[in-house]
Amino acid sequence: xxxxxxVDKQLESILEEFKNxxxxxxxxxxxxxxxxxxxxxxxxxxxxxxxxxxxSESWFVKKDYKGVRYVKNSKKVDGTDKKGNSKQVPxxxxxxxxxSSPHKGFIKRTVRKCKEQAINAFKDAFKKGE
Numbered sequence: 773x774x775x776x777x778x779v780d781k782q783l784e785s786i787l788e789e790f791k792n793x794x795x796x797x798x799x800x801x802x803x804x805x806x807x808x809x810x811x812x813x814x815x816x817x818x819x820x821x822x823x824x825x826x827x828s829e830s831w832f833v834k835k836d837y838k839g840v841r842y843v844k845n846s847k848k849v850d851g852t853d854k855k856g857n858s859k860q861v862p863x864x865x866x867x868x869x870x871x872s873s874p875h876k877g878f879i880k881r882t883v884r885k886c887k888e889q890a891i892n893a894f895k896d897a898f899k900k901g902e
Contacts, residue, residue: 797901
């Protein structure tokens with residue numbers, strides 16, 4: 773009985789690996805599409821300012837790993853660390869998490885608002901690859 777279980781597990785593992793290899797390009801396209809939707813929504817969530825490059829224009833998608841996309845912002849501002857030393861601070865982290873930020877939580881809210889759009893973009897891109 774234990775042999776049949778191990779054979780079943782092995783077969784399941786082989787089929788899962790085959791499916792992942794076969795569908796990987798579609799998954800990657802879907803993730804790209806979803807990340808672009810999130811990026812676009814984050815760009816639109818903040819108005820334009822006078823600084824260059826502006827915060828809303830500094831969003832980018834990081835694609836360093838298979839199956840993962842990070843939407844990040846490269847804008848940094850002058851700030852201080854806990855010891856009072858001067859340093860560059862990611863503006864997105866400040867706006868999202870600082871107690872004194874009037875925009876606290878805006879990234880989370882924006883991503884939640886566009887979740888359905890991102891899912892649909894993933895599905896559409898995935899289906900195009902079939």
